[in-house]
Amino acid sequence: MRNKDIVAVDLFCGVGGLTYGLQSAGVSVKLGVDIDPNCAHPIEKNTNAKFLQADVASLDPQVLKNVLGSGGVTLIAGCAPCQPFSTYSRAAKQRHGNEAGTNKSEDWRLVEHFGNLIRAAQPDLVTMENVPPLAQQEVFKNFLKSLEGYWVDWKVIECQMIGLPQTRKRLVLVASKLGPIRIPDYALPVRTVRSTIGDLPAISAGGVDSEDRLHRASRLSDKNLERIKSSVPGGTWRDWPDHLRSSCHVKESGATFPSVYGRMEWDAAAPTITTQCFGYGNGRFGHPVQDRAISLREAAMLQGFPRDYSFIPEGEPVSFAKVGRLIGNAVPVTLGAVIGDLLITHVSQQLG
Template identity: 25%
Template sequence: MNYIDLFAGAGGLSEGFKRAGFEPVAHVEIDSAACYTLKTRAAYHYLKSNNLFENYLDYLKGNINRNELYSFIPEELKNSVINKAIGEENNPVIFGAIDRQLAGKEVDLIIGGPPCQAYSLVGRARSDDGMKGDSRNFLYVQYAKYLERYQPKMFVFENVLGLKSAGKGVYLHNMEKLFLKKGYKINVFSVKAENFGVLQKRRRLIIIGWKDDFTPNLPDLGNFKSGIGGMVSDLFSDLPDLQAGGGVDKFTKYASTSNDYLANAHIRNGIDTLTQHIARPHNAQDKEIYRIATGKWNDNQERLNYNDLPEHLKTHDNRTSFFDRFKVVGANLNASHTVVAHIAKDGHYYIHPDQLQNRSISVREAARLQSFPDDFYFEGVKEGANRTAAFKQIGNAVPALMAQSIADQIIKRVKLK
């Protein structure tokens, strides 16, 4: 069974479907750095399945460069990543690229979800017109064009909970009408990432659509429980200590052995090569705030209120909102607060719980919160360490473990062929 991934991002959703046994035809993504990530991950899967995995490990260890890594994979695999913005201007080119990849085959599944900022509650709150004029409100119309062209048996559309309330529900209502016009019925599920084994409180909508000429036995994703669980401390326990600005991009050794959660969640998966455990630097003032925040949390399970800081540490003019702009990732919780794309701008909302390290979380720690495996490497446009590009991709991603559970349930219950 194959799939096309639209608005693919770094490939968290795709990673889950690939693990469950689906085969990607193409990934379509506007962000160039994410497209390199997708190509590198395609190389991982190809090399692993063709007894060439040492070549991938050589890349993680810094023994070969990115072009050398890509030289080991077929040209058609590199061409399967399409770095274009989905829309009227580019659709003919994207259709042509996908058609060449398909080579006459039918499509079983389309997955992906348009950028969510236009539907998110936070995005609307920060916009002067509540995102009413944002063109991203209507990217679902483009999604429907791909359904119409490729006629998959089913589709999986991921987005934020705010889609339900955006435009007082009119966008979701119009989606349902448009998808039905294209021949697809839908079911909308509100899901919690922690129910799928992700150690993060992440709420999302999953829309499953199917051709109206058959009735699938859909999984009840809203009440699904994977049985995988742990504590946030499990994500940090085997990683080397870092100070702010420390770490290396390629090839670090683990500080200790794995644990049950890391094994069950497929995060530690047999390799001894740790990458991208790199932390951003912080100035002296931020470090002082971090020490206060971690002390409050670790001693009393209290969150830092910005207004409670000493006056010399208060540099923001806004004292009436965003009191929790500094927040510790609680090691003793079974799910952290949500990782979002803002982590690419600063780490204040994702302070490491170890006061001695006194920093925000590393790229690898953020990736683990999103349940990405440690052999997943996040690229920048230029080769080499790029914290900002990696954090942005991680914050926007669908947790890989959640995606795999959804894909597993579809394969178990629905015969697409």
């Protein structure tokens, strides 16, 4: 009987959210591939996968075939960057005019390169995670064509329904050569901000925990400190006295962005964690009760990473911009685990 173990490669692996989640479900991820050298440490420190710094657009398919071998069920997984279709890019277009967020970046072509690698390597299983607006784009239709010979299912998943303490929506696709495959409807209990980060030590704006250097919060100006003190969980800048409002708030265009300078709510899911989540003014990223933005560690935990996940080597200075980008761009670990469970169950059903 064929070996039912799933052997995988994670393309566009980032800091390993998908790799870690798949491995926690029992998938053997052998290799993570990313063009960013900053991803080497988190992949090799926290997971059992090796890291390959490479541009997926020019990656030789034979590299994947060699890693996947022929002993088990093979999987190619990945989350190709699609910045032009992201909510953040589309919001930038609204704020700054048609020039922002509209250039056809090489990023979206990475979906095509992903499809080309699948055609060449022909794994037994495929999974892709991405931004929901991708489903309306021609590049996604072409990607589906690259899966000829596979049973395919895809849907947009509300991540709080799978146990992630975050209102993130993601397009998830699974494909199999083994037989029909389906993504179920999930309705798990919603995890809250309180249950996820409520037991971390209190810190101040600009402060850092003595035991965890990633549990640090960005500084606040005097005015922003006054603003967050006037903010209520789940509220908006409209709760502030007039003298704290900036000019953009009184313009009609400011009405489109009521959640900037907002606090999270203890007993609800967090908003979508972005690459700028460490900044109080960048969204509803204020701590529910402490007068500061969430820390880098809190952001990571809201993305499903364990409390001790290592993002940068010991001794390397902590950069909010760098680590925030790595965390915000990550596939949530919880989503990776759910996908892993789905694939393992599917293989067991198909191969007996």
